[in-house]
Amino acid sequence: MSGPPLHIDVHHITRVEGHGNIRVDIDDGEIKKIEWQIPESPRFFEAMVIGRHYTEVAPIVSRICGICSISHTFSSLQATEEALGVTISEETEALRRILLWAEILQSHVLHIGYLAAPDFFKVNSVLPLIATHKETVLLIIKLHRLANETADLIGGRTTHPIRTMVGGWTMVPKRKELETLRARFEEGVDDTKKLAAVVASLSPAIPDFSRETEYICLTEPASYAHYRGMIKSSDAGNAIPLSGYRRVTNEYIVAQSTAKWAKFNRDSYMVGALARFNNNHEALTPAARSVAEQLGLRSPHFNPYFNTLAQVVECTHALEMCADLAGRLIDTGLTGENAPVRLREGRGVGAVEAPRGILFHEYGYDDRGICRSANCIIPTNQNHANIQHDMEKLVPLFKDFGKERLQFALEMLVRAYDPCISCSAH
């Protein structure tokens, strides 16, 4: 079918982290171009840490991302600890798990409430919603505040944690602080259920679109893996050890992006909340599972727009896990003891589930503890090709609805991935 020319040129898409462009050119009914472009300035973190002392590496790479600085810190600390042969205590790991869930909550609430919600309400930002949907905005702020205050209390600061270090913590929270937090986590679980009810009422606005892809995340026995584990692909039978991560990511460079792209068994794969939900949903808490049901999420789910809804499910799960971990730490008591560090030449890989998906760091150190090699593979790097392929399927399906609806569907698609673009051009 031929029709009027249709050109979409979204320069620096709004309400995402970093700089991305969407280009679509349709002439005489023929699709000439569909491109997800990343013009973000390259940042060179992997070269910036070379020659730096092992104690400085995590604080430097934390600056890769303002939203997921805690995830970068932990992937980095894990890689360094493996390289130096440091084994952290159960207490250290439990506190790290709480802090990482807090970041996932912070990032998801920011995305659901501030970045994605305006699409559902057809407004330009969260600001007009203060007048029209004050109760919902206050609910979002309350959950966001809880996540951030948890980060303040355990990490020392909301963004770019300062209590975290190789082997443990510079300081640990007091028992009383953990008790207060635990009560707030429990209350927060109910708040996430209220959030889920609001989102469920908006979900009819989600575009009807589906594209099966490969889903990749961490896996750990009997757990909705986030802090540790092996690599799981929905296309592969056996889990892959972290040391084999390059076999999974296969990064490559394209002219339309300063950020590297990735692929494994197909032309692209997806990481993040929907990938985790699809691969690990059986390990969700009962409350999180009932939120998924309320939102119409069933595994496997192939509509990428539902990534935002999977984030809602994870908010409930995160707070239940936080309450449980805090309870266990209160029962055992905190010692604040750190694992000893001895310098040695070595190499290590670390990985956590950042809010946007699996995040790998790898370093090599010399026997003086100086970093000699570094590689970081960011979730959004791994999603870029999948966004491109989604667009290639979506444009032919939506092009006859007119430019406005097509452009809205494309922008909303990018936002559903919650991309961290400046992170991906690290």
Add this chain to the structure above:
Amino acid sequence: MKPRVGFFDFTCCEGCQLQIADLEEEIIGLADIVDIVEFREVLTGSAASYDIALIEGSITRNSDEERVKDIRKRSKILVEFGACAHLGGVNKLKNLRDETAVRREVYGDAWNMPHLNTYPTRAVHEVVKVDAAIPGCPVNRREFITIVKALAMGLPPKLPDYPVCVECKKRDNVCLYDIGMACLGPVTRAGCDAICPTNKSACEGCRGLVPDPNKNSMRDVLAKNGISLDEVFRMFTMYAIDPEVLP
């Protein structure tokens, strides 16, 4: 009329912009004193001119240099927002190494593709005239509000002109040098309420040097505590502090 404010990001982690979302309920108060007309990370829309432009991030490319110059032309007041804009931030670690080596290390054989080209990192005032700075990595949310309020009222914002040590002492902290750590508190501009040393983490100098730093005293402290030259170099280069302060 409320001043019209725009937020812009260049080479950075966007963590300083995030501090605005982290104001939580106070965002509502902020919207009462200024009119946010452009803020790509959280708002769809743009404007032709600004009373106050807040620039986050360092400048590392010709295209970004042109963009910030264009924003400068359309702004009455231009503010460096956070350490990357104010000092070049951690992005200046790149400048310590050969630019080609850095590009080859990260992009391998594709290092010379034109879209991957950057130049050595610059702070915003190294590219355009700047009227004020909000320091920090990330910025301190309270200080951000104070400075924006001052600018909105047409007053020159005032940053503390004393070092982090003053705030650290006020908080009754044990000096990190006394527990075997090295810290840049003696020469770094205060205003962060000594958040890092309070959490037993060394000051990394993210707010830049205090005006007229006491170099002799800093040298004495470093020498007395046996801090090696290597370590001193690493401390001072983390946030691109002027090497003139080096012993």
